[in-house]
Amino acid sequence: MDSWTGHEVPRLPGTGAPLALFDSARQAVAPTRPGRPATMYVCGITPYDATHLGHAATMITFDLVQRMWRDADHQVEYVQNVTDIDDPLLERAARDGEDWVVLAMRETALFREDMEALRIIPPTHYVGAVESIPAIADQVRVLLDRGAGYRLADGSGDIYFDLAAADRFGYESNLSREQMLVFAAERGGDPQRPGKRDPLDPLLWRGARDGEPAWEGGPLGPGRPGWHIECAVIALRLLGDRIDVQGGGNDLVFPHHECSAAHAEVLTGQAPFAAHYVHAGMIGLDGEKMSKSRGNLVFVSRLRGDRVAPMAVRLALMSGHYRADRQWTDDVLKAGQQRWQRWRAAACAAAGPSGADLLAAVRGRLADDLDTPGALAVVDEWADEALAGVGADAQAPVLMADICDALLGVRVRD
Numbered sequence: 001m002d003s004w005t006g007h008e009v010p011r012l013p014g015t016g017a018p019l020a021l022f023d024s025a026r027q028a029v030a031p032t033r034p035g036r037p038a039t040m041y042v043c044g045i046t047p048y049d050a051t052h053l054g055h056a057a058t059m060i061t062f063d064l065v066q067r068m069w070r071d072a073d074h075q076v077e078y079v080q081n082v083t084d085i086d087d088p089l090l091e092r093a094a095r096d097g098e099d100w101v102v103l104a105m106r107e108t109a110l111f112r113e114d115m116e117a118l119r120i121i122p123p124t125h126y127v128g129a130v131e132s133i134p135a136i137a138d139q140v141r142v143l144l145d146r147g148a149g150y151r152l153a154d155g156s157g158d159i160y161f162d163l164a165a166a167d168r169f170g171y172e173s174n175l176s177r178e179q180m181l182v183f184a185a186e187r188g189g190d191p192q193r194p195g196k197r198d199p200l201d202p203l204l205w206r207g208a209r210d211g212e213p214a215w216e217g218g219p220l221g222p223g224r225p226g227w228h229i230e231c232a233v234i235a236l237r238l239l240g241d242r243i244d245v246q247g248g249g250n251d252l253v254f255p256h257h258e259c260s261a262a263h264a265e266v267l268t269g270q271a272p273f274a275a276h277y278v279h280a281g282m283i284g285l286d287g288e289k290m291s292k293s294r295g296n297l298v299f300v301s302r303l304r305g306d307r308v309a310p311m312a313v314r315l316a317l318m319s320g321h322y323r324a325d326r327q328w329t330d331d332v333l334k335a336g337q338q339r340w341q342r343w344r345a346a347a348c349a350a351a352g353p354s355g356a357d358l359l360a361a362v363r364g365r366l367a368d369d370l371d372t373p374g375a376l377a378v379v380d381e382w383a384d385e386a387l388a389g390v391g392a393d394a395q396a397p398v399l400m401a402d403i404c405d406a407l408l409g410v411r412v413r414d
């Protein structure tokens with residue numbers, strides 16, 4: 001599947017700082033120690049609706065990871081998927097009387113536009129679930145052959161993963177079994193379904209149903225893949241048995257990432273699947289959780305349509321720490337717009353305080369678990385001084401613009 005178009009990223013002097021990130025499995029900030037290349041898999045959208053600010057905040061988070069790794073001279077292999085076949089997509093298409101393929105193509109195209117506007121560096125591989133179905137079916141068959149999967153006896157053709165095969169299950173989310181059962185029910189699982197060996201066993205393959213699309217599964221029978229095995233197989237195929245970062249929103253901690261890791265680890269015999277499991281916070285609106293059921297989603301495309309500068313949106317989203325669940329308000333956006341204007345003006349100053357010091361400080365803040373509030377404060381201070389005529393470094397304004405572009409993804413010069 002085609003990704004979006006990237007921008008040229010300026011090279012900064014010297015070598016960037018090693019990046020430390022919070023790992024949900026270890027519940028601690030730990031240095032990333034990327035291999036060659038550095039590998040990252042981020043769970044992408046299910047394209048039944050437009051990109052909202054929660055998606056944007058997540059994508060910006062992992063864009064910053066990629067920028068920090070590149071700055072530290074790592075080659076980065078980054079894979080993102082599109083879940084272009086799944087229940088929510090089919091439900092939305094049915095509700096609106098629309099062809100699900102057309103819906104998925106339209107929303108994926110809009111997502112690409114939004115990512116480009118926000119200056120997200122495109123993934124190395126942008127991969128759809130549908131185009132991956134033969135590979136996924138193949139790995140489901142491997143799990144079945146190894147006794148790690150089983151077919152439900154109700155004639156549905158549905159195949160489940162047997163959690164008994166995954167002896168480390170639970171290490172990624174650190175949840176109690178009671179919490180797992182609650183989250184599984186809330187987030188697309190089916191713990192109540194009769195006939196499963198363990199209520200938490202996740203679906204690997206959904207047998208064909210009347211009125212639903214299905215693909216040839218060979219010995220599996222016709223059907224379509226489950227969501228967790230989709231991500232596990234795409235990541236393993238393109239990035240190898242162990243990856244440096246598995247990323248997504250914090251609503252993916254369980255069951256999605258726990259189950260993907262369990263599938264991958266049983267398939268490869270290696271654990272952990274990811275050295276870091278990294279999760280971005282949710283974005284609420286004016287004190288409420290942003291959700292499709294509340295109908296209060298703020299779409300990136302809507303803001304763009306209202307002529308809000310994407311760079312101001314990006315700065316507004318980075319003004320809070322990526323891990324924090326945080327609120328989107330008019331004031332947050334206004335602060336982002338004002339900051340962008342001030343930085344643009346400062347980038348045109350004749351001189352400013354030391355550019356080398358600014359670079360070291362921004363690198364230092366971002367290296368510490370992507371402390372964007374700290375990094376933004378450092379640039380703010382530099383900008384205020386440059387605009388007040390403080391400092392005699394005539395190269396600093398150009399370097400400041402390159403720092404904003406390369407490390408923060410914010411363009412301050414036209």
Ligand code: ZN
Nearest residue numbers: 043044231256
């Ligand atoms: Zn995923």
